[in-house]
Amino acid sequence: MPHASALTPSVPFLGPHAERYRLSTPHTPRAPKIARDFLVTLIGVQQPSLVEPGTLCMSEVVTNAIRHTRSPRIAIDVSIGDERVLVRVHDNRPCPLPAPKQPRHEEFEHGRGLALVEAPAARWGITFFGGLSPRSKAVWFELRAAAEVGDSGAIRPDLP
Template sequence: MTSVSALATPVPPAEPSSSIRENYRLVVPNSPSAHRIARDFVTSLLLVTDHPALADDARLCVTETVTNSHRHTRSRLIRLDVTVAPRLVTVHVRDDQPFALPLPGALAGELTSGRGLLMIDSLAAHWGWTIYGGLSPTSKAVWFTLTENEETG
């Protein structure tokens, strides 16, 4: 008998269902300024939702994910979905190119670029990607989760 197994795509962790979560969305044109608009949006959001300790890491992670979407896809729009919970923040950066999957530079063999995902890996508690559309994929989101602990929160 032959068995087949596949690694599950990582999913963002969730706070307990009793936690208060707020969801925010930003849609920007896929342009050279998209990463600046997106990072300013997320930084401002974290400052007003009492997550200032996560703002610097979020700025870097948002800049990298939106820049990757801009450089490596032809999506007309880039969408950000931000979920803010008491101890964690999850950001999804979505584009319309489901098969332009992120690959950290070390795995891709790039020496002078491609290190953004490695940085996200070192800053985020979790990260991954999700492909949407089932059998006919239509889009993907690269997501990351930043968490506060007792030292940062």
């Protein structure tokens, strides 16, 4: 039975009329900047209000994939709808699960990544691939032009 990898195409995100883009980057410290630049190129003109929160979220999620996995490649899917942008960052390590943490002190440099994603994202979560023995995951976040926030922080396999 075939299994999903960080480079396996996935289902459409925001419907059949959404624009969909994919980037694959090697496991390198330059990956977060490459991913941020990719997102800015895609949404900078059409949805400028989402650039700042989008680059923050992208940077945190890609940095986590680089810092906490050994996936040789990180795949990034971006789907752009009328008022929404959905981003999924795939890696080949389903565990340990990312979770927002409350840092002991605001000046701590590490441990705040998903809390930073949770604030501007309308919702975020994790999707596993590979059935009962997951072989990969995607950490995803959705941004909305109308800045509606809700349903965040879920580990829900039924969503993007």
